[in-house]
Amino acid sequence: MSPLFRLVSMALLSLPVLAQVPAGPDAAFFSREPSSLAKLCSAEGSRLRAKGPCQHAIHGHVQLALGERPAAEAAFAQAIALNPDDADSRRLIARAWLRQGFRPEALKAYEAMISIDLAGQNQKQKNLLLRAALDLVEVGEVKVAAGYMERSYQQDKSDSSNFLEFGRAALLAGEGDLAALYFARAAKADPKDVDVWLEITNAHAELLLRKARRPAAK
């Protein structure tokens, strides 16, 4: 297949559905069957912002969830082509693969996301690593998540809010030891910050409530 043919096919596959969203959508429109409605809405988002990488990434996610992989891949390719260095759309793509159970594709997409050239902007880099770690720990990819989070920590050992966010996610995913490591790091970084202690309190409160709702939970 020639590159031109491939590009045209991909563009056609990812074309948003134009005709089915009314000018003034009412409650009846939003009461449609959820899957087809999601597709119409994500297509409308892409249509309204044809140059928005995030809109195309979300449209791809919806298509992937509906089992339309070629169309999803076309939308993802379009998102990347619009701005290869856009971290938000890269994350949306990675999450889409992850949430639909495509592990290898997801891990590859997260690698691509954290490899974006940020020209030495450590602040952004550590946050990208955190985002990847949060998504991955939530679905049980603990080893990869812990690796990303450690890299984030090595870039900035004082960012207690990032450590708390990851600690909470790890705790609720059943990874108590990993959570403890990051809660301890947060407490060390900001021992006088009341929100550090409240966040840890609330993370454990959430865990206890979940266990009470589901007694058999881990």
Place this chain on the structure above:
Amino acid sequence: MRSTCLALALGCALGAQVPDHPTEAFFKGDSTQVMLACAERAASLKPRKERVLAQAGRAHLIAGDRVRAESYFQRASSGDPDATRWIGQARLECGEAKAGLATLLAVVGEDSRAKNAKKDAAVLLMDFGMPKEAEEVMSGAFAMDPRDWENVMAYARACLRQKRQDLAAIWIARIMANRRKNEELWSDIALSLLDARSER
């Protein structure tokens, strides 16, 4: 026997305190003890801050210590909508539906500018299966800022979690009157529908 009881009592007392230099080992401890110790530390750092006291009270209520919880709630009840929302949430979470509802409805009257606290209260009421009351509170939040599509979507997601797409549809259509050309809104609706689909 006496020494065992003493050891247990000491253990409980010590367990609810954060050490001066808390290590990983401390945070690996029993969840209830870590929660209570951290709540106490927070309250000791900001003993007059109502939202802090409300969250400390919530921790005690979840741990089953109603007396301690009520003591914190009393200290936190002088009109901060955020604190009131935390208290209402705690009561709902711990099975006190009637008291929780009354507390959350009080949020509506506390501060006429607190649209986010109202939205949060509406989301909680919806999540706890009180759609009629949730609708009432959300209507109040919406009246304060009919262009705030993010608050409306937060509430619409709660409706979807409760399998009330009929209510979500009404709210989304309402916000569309002002935000028809907002691409982020359309994308957010799509993702919310996907999330609701995967939660089924």
